Structures are given as structure tokens and as C-alpha cells.
Amino acid sequence: MFKTGLNRGFMIAPSLLSADFANLEKEIKAVAAAGADWIHVDVMDGHFVPNLTVGAPVVRSLKPVSPLPLDCHLMIEKPEAYVADFAAAGADYITIHVEATEDPRAVLQEIRRLGAKPGITLRPATPLDRIAPHLAEVDLVLVMTVNPGFSGQAFMTEQAAKCAALRKELDRLGSGALIEVDGGINPETAKECLDADVLVAGNAVFKAGDYGAAIRALKAVKAGSRPSSPR
Ligand code: DX5
Numbered sequence: 475m476f477k478t479g480l481n482r483g484f485m486i487a488p489s490l491l492s493a494d495f496a497n498l499e500k501e502i503k504a505v506a507a508a509g510a511d512w513i514h515v516d517v518m519d520g521h522f523v524p525n526l527t528v529g530a531p532v533v534r535s536l537k538p539v540s541p542l543p544l545d546c547h548l549m550i551e552k553p554e555a556y557v558a559d560f561a562a563a564g565a566d567y568i569t570i571h572v573e574a575t576e577d578p579r580a581v582l583q584e585i586r587r588l589g590a591k592p593g594i595t596l597r598p599a600t601p602l603d604r605i606a607p608h609l610a611e612v613d614l615v616l617v618m619t620v621n622p623g624f625s626g627q628a629f630m631t632e633q634a635a636k637c638a639a640l641r642k643e644l645d646r647l648g649s650g651a652l653i654e655v656d657g658g659i660n661p662e663t664a665k666e667c668l669d670a671d672v673l674v675a676g677n678a679v680f681k682a683g684d685y686g687a688a689i690r691a692l693k694a695v696k697a698g699s700r701p702s703s704p705r
């Protein structure tokens with residue numbers, strides 16, 4: 475089965491947004507061979523964020539060619555209208571924005587009912603309090619360290635502090651949910667995210683000449699330095 479990463483170093487989820495869209499199968503296989511753990515798929519609707527990317531049909535095509543779990547980050551309004559399509563397409567994790575729907579709890583429960591792993595995320599301007607009521611429902615909490623919408627933006631240092639607070643809260647709940655960070659991650663900024671389990675990396679992997687070296691450099695930041703938490 476897929477790795478879960480608890481009490482290990484970072485898992486790395488390269489974001490396809492920075493990959494060569496004419497060669498997604500090749501790119502996925504290359505990062506898998508280079509040591510990546512998940513594939514991060516950024517889904518944007520031009521409403522929730524000012525950019526358009528891919529939808530469930532692309533996930534359906536990638537599923538049979540991906541040796542790694544597909545981690546789908548839905549930056550879309552009313553995700554309730556689309557989660558069934560993503561689950562049927564083979565999404566392993568389906569992460570929704572707390573700001574994008576009136577009833578996040580219902581959508582998270584629906585994702586689980588559909589057989590996928592539910593995740594919750596929030597914009598940098600949104601306080602953690604907004605997702606606190608949903609932490610017991612999820613397998614993944616995504617902390618955005620840029621404003622969602624584009625790859626290649628600068629890491630927002632102050633957002634990384636959310637990871638430590640989240641780790642405390644998840645431990646208090648006895649939750650095994652993973653913490654993921656997304657936006658502007660590179661071997662320098664990853665040092666500020668030691669409480670995270672999964673690093674999303676777009677440019678830091680796909681714009682590097684050597685994917686293996688790029689992934690190893692990210693993993694090296696936390697090799698053996700994970701504070702052990704009682705889980
Ligand atoms: C931003 C996306 C990110 C982005 C990451 O809205 O959610 O996944 O592609 O790209 P980098 O790592 O280049 O900031």
C-alpha cells in the first residue's frame with residue numbers, strides 16, 4: 475500500500491502545475507523514479523482563484539499511469555458539485571477549501587463515503603479557527619504558504635507557524651491526519667515547516683534539472699529531525 479509517513483522524514487508531493495503538460499505521464503513516472511511520494515494535482519476553476527487548470531477527466535487519465543497516490547487540491551467554488559467526479563476518477567486525497575462551501579463537514583463526509591481520503595485547507599488570510607471544527611473529519615490538513623492560484627510564488631513565512639499549532643491540536647484530538655504545506659517550498663523554506671509531514675513542491679522539483687537531487691534536497695531537511703509526537 476501507499477506510504478503514510480508518520481514519524482518519518484518529509485514525504486514529497488511534486489505539483490503537476492509546474493510540470494510539462496504535454497508529457498504528464500512521463501513527468502509522473504520521472505518524479506516517481508526520483509523518489510517522490512505523492513502527485514499533487516492543482517484543480518482551479520477561475521472563480522475561487524483567478525486561474526484555470528485541470529479537472530476530473532485529467533485525473534481519470536492519470537490514475538492508471540501513476541504509481542503514486544493522486545493528491546487533488548480543489549481550488550474551486552462549491553466542491554460538493556464535483557467531489558463525486560474526482561472520487562470516481564481515482565483521486566486518493568481530495569482536499570477542499572473551507573472558504574469554498576457553506577457546509578464543509580458535509581462535503582468531507584461525502585468524500586469519505588465515496589472512498590477517498592478527505593482533506594481540508596484554508597487561504598493564508600483565513601485563521602485556523604475556521605478549520606478547527608473539521609479536524610476530526612479529515613486525513614489531511616493542507617496549510618497554504620502562498621495565496622492559492624499560481625506556482626512560483628514566494629513562501630509566506632508567517633503561515634508556517636500554523637503547522638505547529640495544528641500539530642498540537644491534532645495530537646490533542648488523537649488524530650493521525652497528515653499536515654501538508656503548499657507554496658514556495660524549497661530546501662530553505664522547508665526548514666520552517668518541520669511540523670509538516672508532506673511538502674508540495676512545484677518549481678523546486680519540476681524546474682530543477684535533476685528531479686532526484688531536488689527531491690533528496692527537500693527530504694534531507696528533516697532526515698531524523700522530526701520531533702516525535704505521542705501518536
Ligand atoms: C498554488 C498551488 C501550489 C503551487 C505550488 O495555488 O496550490 O500547489 O503549484 O507551486 P510552487 O511550489 O512552485 O510554489
Ligand code: ZN
Pocket residue numbers: 489514515516547656674
Ligand atoms: Zn496545491
